[in-house]
Amino acid sequence: MVMTVANILKVKGRIYKSVKPTETIREFAKHLKDERIGAMIVTTDGKALDGIISERDIALGLAEHGDRLPNMKVSQLMTKRVEVCSPQDSIEEVMDMMTHRRIRHLPVQDEGELVGIVTIGDVVKAHLVEAHLTTTSRLTLARSA
Amino acid sequence: MIVADILKNKGSSVTMVRPDETALDLSERLRAERIGAAIVSADGHAVDGIISERDLAYGLAAHASRLPTVPVASLMTKVVVFCSPDDPINDVMGVMTQKRIRHLPVKDGDDLVGLISIGDVLKLRLSEMKLEADVLLDYVRVQR
Numbered sequence: 001m002v003m004t005v006a007n008i009l010k011v012k013g014r015i016y017k018s019v020k021p022t023e024t025i026r027e028f029a030k031h032l033k034d035e036r037i038g039a040m041i042v043t044t045d046g047k048a049l050d051g052i053i054s055e056r057d058i059a060l061g062l063a064e065h066g067d068r069l070p071n072m073k074v075s076q077l078m079t080k081r082v083e084v085c086s087p088q089d090s091i092e093e094v095m096d097m098m099t100h101r102r103i104r105h106l107p108v109q110d111e112g113e114l115v116g117i118v119t120i121g122d123v124v125k126a127h128l129v130e131a132h133l134t135t136t137s138r139l140t141l142a143r144s145a
Numbered sequence: 146m147i148v149a150d151i152l153k154n155k156g157s158s159v160t161m162v163r164p165d166e167t168a169l170d171l172s173e174r175l176r177a178e179r180i181g182a183a184i185v186s187a188d189g190h191a192v193d194g195i196i197s198e199r200d201l202a203y204g205l206a207a208h209a210s211r212l213p214t215v216p217v218a219s220l221m222t223k224v225v226v227f228c229s230p231d232d233p234i235n236d237v238m239g240v241m242t243q244k245r246i247r248h249l250p251v252k253d254g255d256d257l258v259g260l261i262s263i264g265d266v267l268k269l270r271l272s273e274m275k276l277e278a279d280v281l282l283d284y285v286r287v288q289r
Contacts, residue, residue: 025205026205026206026209029202029203029205029206030206032202032203032206033202033203033206033207036245038199038202055198055199055201055202055203056181056198058198058201058202058205059172059175059181059197059198059199059201059202060172060175060176060198061172062168062169062172062201062205062212062213063169063172063173063175063176064176066169066213067210067211067212067213068210069205069210069212070205070209070210070212071210092271092274095267095270095271096271098264098267099264099267099268099271102264104247104263104264120247120263120264120267121241121242121245121247121263123267124238124241124242124263124266124267125242127238127267127270128235128238128239128242131235
């Protein structure tokens with residue numbers, strides 16, 4: 001059995017946290033801290049994916065913008081060309097994508113509709129479960145042979 | 146596969162900042178070195194703490210426009226979780242997911258010998274999985 005993004009969403013739910021492009025970086029930072037998360041989907045209407053913004057954008061933005069950073073808008077700092085995955089993608093495909101593009105958050109779209117977000121932590125966790133299952137089923141196979 | 150396998154590729158150099166350096170200094174270092182975390186050390190040996198992108202982001206919520214001048218010491222995590230070069234990758238993955246941390250300094254005895262990230266761990270597992278798949282393919286070919 002190959003585990004997919006859908007399996008992750010089944011556990012964590014089809015939910016994602018979002019911020020409006022017009023909110024300030026200070027407000028965004030407060031959301032991150034309150035929710036104890038590392039990134040948010042940027043959307044105006046709660047449906048269309050305008051971008052994604054993460055703690056990395058703040059950490060690196062500080063060097064460039066200094067004390068102006070907290071009053072800047074989310075739209076000025078977000079990543080607009082967003083990489084996405086689909087519920088049918090395997091954990092391995094998502095691992096590959098995150099590794100090669102050096103990203104830690106992937107929004108999940110199902111036929112154009114935003115249905116969730118997976119993090120590198122979710123993927124590692126799912127992979128651990130999958131590796132454990134594979135070992136168990138191999139053992140069962142070996143015993144029955 | 147163990148932590149030492151990651152260090153073999155990545156090397157054992159660790160980016161360090163002093164506790165009295167500012168958040169702005171740290172941000173510049175992270176950007177220049179394309180990394181997400183640094184070790185905080187006053188003397189360049191003892192680990193006083195660890196500081197990451199997350200600490201800067203959460204720090205902005207608290208300090209707003211004063212953040213650039215806030216010293217690293219007041220933003221860092223002081224209770225640091227370490228791993229050792231002999232730790233299996235699966236154990237390290239477990240620690241990272243359970244404690245929700247993305248960076249683990251590596252200690253060999255008293256010496257700091259590296260800093261690994263969840264991205265490094267994922268990359269190694271991926272190459273290991275590809276290797277396993279190749280071995281299985283070879284096996285199938287030999288059987289025919």
